[in-house]
Amino acid sequence: MSKLAGSLREAITACGLKDGMTVSFHHHLRNGDHTLNQVLAEIAGMGIKNLRIEASSLFAVHAPLVEHIKNGVVTAIGTGYMSGPLARAVSEGILPGPARFRTHGGRPAAMERGTARVDVAFIAAPAADPMGNLSGVLGPAACGSLGYAMTDARYAGKVVALTDHLLPYPLFPASIQEDRVDYVVQLSSIGNPQGIVSGTTRMTRDPVALAIARLAARVIEHSGLIKDGFSFQTGAGGASLAVTQYLKPIMRRLNVRGSFGLGGITGYLVEMLEEGFFDSLLDVQCFDLKAVASIRDNPRHQEISAARYASPLAKSAAVDSLDAVVLGALEIDTDFNVNVHADSNGIIAGGSGGHADTAAGAKLAIVAAPLFRARLPIIVDRVLCVTTPGDTVDVLITQRGIAVNPGQPELKDRLVRAGLPVYDIVKLKEMAEGYTGVPAPVKPEGKVVGEVEYRDGRVIDVIRAVR
């Protein structure tokens, strides 16, 4: 027996894909992914219409989806994150209904509940054997962890693995194993691994972001959490990612050995693992090629599924053991609600990813962002869209000061005693407005184009169409 299909079309046909069904994709190849576009082009060519996409994230590289939506091939989308031309088109109302935004932990939970049902999962596998044992660490498009795809393999009706690196049976080590995989298809290329390193995962040189990161590291230092066993995660982008480099000297000075680094893993966390600052890394997704090499070669760098990472239905998830997380924000309001979904014009510009999950799980959830971007304050009275509820956010750090959630008086005391610049969040907002003035409110009033589903399955906010 072999599960090797002669072509992509043969596999799609064998899965029984029909109008109105749901297909899923994972995003470990990030902006270098070639599989989603190839699969949808094939499906469109077969005349199948009215599909729902369940993706863990969608990037600029997936712009051809816009045409598939216009042609009726795709009529619904669920995703953890969306950027590029597709995000713009969805904001303009191209879909018949709203896109469903979930968190990275909420997606496996929704699949477990059955609210996100997948008929056919397409899994980009950097290496595979003919029986469907899949690895992310081998092959020309090695992307490291296959954490998000594990969920798809577990819950989808049919599973099709796509690979450009076929190895003899039994492939070792297999992240996803043959018991979950129906078909294996060989493609000439599943992706460009250089695309894994997107702009949001590169270490910033922006001095303002670095100043924020330095301050964030000091907040963590004085939070009382840095002791043996300390665990840590940063989000992608700007100041959050840069905190890692300032944390290291603090951990060295305090002679602390951490237990684990979590999340999207970068080369900086790999260095900290190798230098003994952490005992292990728990990796749901690699953010750069150094992380890919590490997860392949270092047994302390462990691959975890999306469910183990952050699912609220998991018996326990790694985020529940997390001490500190540093996250970004497009906006934060005076109740500490954070928006990473919509930009200042209300246009879709991202999504939660693990934002809401880690904020809920971590003992200390830090939002690090510049006080203003271009001419707009980051702090507003009410965010355009709530991604992460304010009661799960502990502290905001900007280049000109810190605001502590009033629900954390003890943390506030500690930071004040350490001589850090702590202000009321309203005061910080006024400080920002001193530079920028008070911007006219933006209030998109078109139809609902996005629904924000919190990790527990509730829709906590909507995104409306922009003109």
Place this chain on the structure above:
Amino acid sequence: MIRSLLFVPGNSPAMLQNADIHGADALILDLEDAVALKEKDGARALVKHAVKALNFGGLPLVIRVNPLGSPYLEDDLLAMVPLRPAYLMPTKVSGAGDIQRISARMAEIEASRGMKSGCVGLLPLIETALGVENAFRIASSDPRVQGMLLGAEDLASDLGAARSKAGREIFYARGRMVMAARAAGILVFDTPFTDVDDEEGLEKDAGFAKSLGFDGKAAISPRHVAAINLAFSPTVVEINYAREVMAAIPKGEEAGLGVVSLHGKMVDKPIVERAKRVLAAARQLGLEGEDE
């Protein structure tokens, strides 16, 4: 106390609005080399409005103006003197005459605005061979001159020497500048280190400048500020020694001794003066309580 002076391009709104967050002790808002010729007017207007609208964290402001003989200096002076920055930084200064001409024009502008004469200081940039040779004359040319900055890039070019990280080509100039400044009783600041990514090179360069007697050093990148501040701050060892020196003096007096000995070494007046300077600096920087 000025250990670090951060250059900020006068034509960059983003950098101007965040200039005070990087920990620098003073800011040099630049109208000269960081600004392209076609942007001179725009930068002047931007700096003028920025200084009026922002308080830059209360940091001392230095405004670097275009050189004498350029068509921009007169407009720079007219726009900048009324803003009352702590200092203007005249460029390519080669002799006392340069300072006196600029100072006289500043006095006219001050008078015309009803400002106190001499309220804006000068911190000339010395970046020519002639300037270095005339350093003492420049330093003592006018009461406005309260400090000097060495500019090694232009100087090396004037010397016909290649600029190097080791800085052998500017060794004489550095020594001469410190000597002149101390003789005239003014501050003296070292040239910026120009490799933004070489932290280790920066630490060495700043440490060397401190060892020559410089008060501080300019920075062309916010990422250099922390290392410069550290290099020009008294160390814990220095502070503790200074405390021991100050504690030893009354004991010596009680014992009726003219000269006190500490750890087998004689403590005389220069050592006491130095200890006082270290403790004053530590107090100003809030470093005194660190080990108590």
